[in-house]
Amino acid sequence: MKELAERALDLAQLKGAAYGDIRIIHLVTERIDVKNGVVEGLSLNRDQGFGIRVLVDGAWGFASSSRLNLEEVERVTAQAVEIAKASALVKREGVELGPPEAHKGTYRTPAKIDPFSVPLEERIALLLAADGEMRKVKGIAVAESGMTFIKEAQIFASTEGSYIEQEIIESGAGLEAMATSEDEVQTRSYPNSFGRHQATAGYEFIESMGLVENAQRTAEEAIALLTAKQCPSGITTLILGGTQLALQIHESCGHPIELDRVMGTEASYAGTSFLTLEKLGHFRYGSEIVNITADATLPGGLGTFGYDDEGVPAQCTPIVKEGVFMGYLTSRETASKIGQRSNGAMRADGWNRIPLIRMTNINLEPGEWTLEDLIANTEEGIFMDTNKSWSIDDKRLNFQFGTEIAYEIKKGKLGALLKNATYTGITPEFWGSCDAICNRDHWQIWGTPNCGKGQPSQSAHVGHGAAPARFRNVRVGVMR
Numbered sequence: 001m002k003e004l005a006e007r008a009l010d011l012a013q014l015k016g017a018a019y020g021d022i023r024i025i026h027l028v029t030e031r032i033d034v035k036n037g038v039v040e041g042l043s044l045n046r047d048q049g050f051g052i053r054v055l056v057d058g059a060w061g062f063a064s065s066s067r068l069n070l071e072e073v074e075r076v077t078a079q080a081v082e083i084a085k086a087s088a089l090v091k092r093e094g095v096e097l098g099p100p101e102a103h104k105g106t107y108r109t110p111a112k113i114d115p116f117s118v119p120l121e122e123r124i125a126l127l128l129a130a131d132g133e134m135r136k137v138k139g140i141a142v143a144e145s146g147m148t149f150i151k152e153a154q155i156f157a158s159t160e161g162s163y164i165e166q167e168i169i170e171s172g173a174g175l176e177a178m179a180t181s182e183d184e185v186q187t188r189s190y191p192n193s194f195g196r197h198q199a200t201a202g203y204e205f206i207e208s209m210g211l212v213e214n215a216q217r218t219a220e221e222a223i224a225l226l227t228a229k230q231c232p233s234g235i236t237t238l239i240l241g242g243t244q245l246a247l248q249i250h251e252s253c254g255h256p257i258e259l260d261r262v263m264g265t266e267a268s269y270a271g272t273s274f275l276t277l278e279k280l281g282h283f284r285y286g287s288e289i290v291n292i293t294a295d296a297t298l299p300g301g302l303g304t305f306g307y308d309d310e311g312v313p314a315q316c317t318p319i320v321k322e323g324v325f326m327g328y329l330t331s332r333e334t335a336s337k338i339g340q341r342s343n344g345a346m347r348a349d350g351w352n353r354i355p356l357i358r359m360t361n362i363n364l365e366p367g368e369w370t371l372e373d374l375i376a377n378t379e380e381g382i383f384m385d386t387n388k389s390w391s392i393d394d395k396r397l398n399f400q401f402g403t404e405i406a407y408e409i410k411k412g413k414l415g416a417l418l419k420n421a422t423y424t425g426i427t428p429e430f431w432g433s434c435d436a437i438c439n440r441d442h443w444q445i446w447g448t449p450n451c452g453k454g455q456p457s458q459s460a461h462v463g464h465g466a467a468p469a470r471f472r473n474v475r476v477g478v479m480r
């Protein structure tokens, strides 16, 4: 593999590339799906290939192939150079990468148990046990559960002298119980909605989830939601649980800090950003207790790695400090435009995609409260958790979220269960109204394995650390 990489980079330079990099990837993905006591799906996919990115006359060219041999590497390298030359004819300004990045190293997800080494029967048995617990609850119409495992081995090499080997291992799983009545459907998920919670970790992460132990409660909550009170409409105090807060951070902070969106070079999927360049360093994004970091070094985070797909080492960068907007997610090219060095956020969805600026782990740093004290300190309000629906405008300012579950808070105590809970807000106003964040004991990194961006579409695996937090004067009960 090293020879193939060297040949590609030598050839790219011979053909006139000022810069070139190659990523060679072997990917194994396994997925198990169980529905109503039956194994519905079982897939094991193996994929390999390489992608070559070159810079010629200040413009990018990219080409890729699944055939890993010398002849093909030469053909694809020549093709990438031709594409770059064609792009250079229509470029507006030349790409500058800033100072060279030359790194040699290896990184491997510190997984304790290789998930692919655990017998398939054992993994299926765990899902069937959880499925059985859910279906014990009378009235459950559909019980679904699943597991996903990924092993990605990657070599990155560049003409600047980087040579990096990485192996990323991901493990994910989740449950979903659906209850129906004549005129209604309610769903409850565990540990998170949309299928699963995922981490860069081994099978020990699945074992620690307590899927079987939480299955019955999850199903009972789905049933209880059918006859729960509607979420009221009005303005009140809102406490968000960690899983919902993770998506709140994702949509209202993670996406608008992607510097390619800010610069207008990437605009698909609710596209640009209100966090324009003149705001950097002084715009009040949230209250003084709001501290947000982008941290690709956190053990277990779904956005954790050793080096990004430009070979830049994983970093922890302040994004919001004491409420003030301090930083973007950057690539080498975009960072150099604002006089900075890349903070290592370029990631590609496989060998046949060009890297884009993607979230790493975007975290709301913990505060000082216990959840018990926070609820006791809240005279009146609503607690909401687990995302059900979301929408946010093009600039990432006006948002609406719906959650699977909610409870009234009355005189410092959790009260009645509420269904179809929703809230809305404007990003800086909402974060500005944050007046309490729970402590590290309640803090957890949630994995979001389905972040879409780019054309052709790429799906990124990102993380969000969060503990429950309180927001004042929030409009709730806005959609039906």
Ligand SMILES: [Zn+2]
Pocket (backbone or CB within 6 Å): 250, 255, 450, 451, 452
């Ligand atoms: Zn996203």
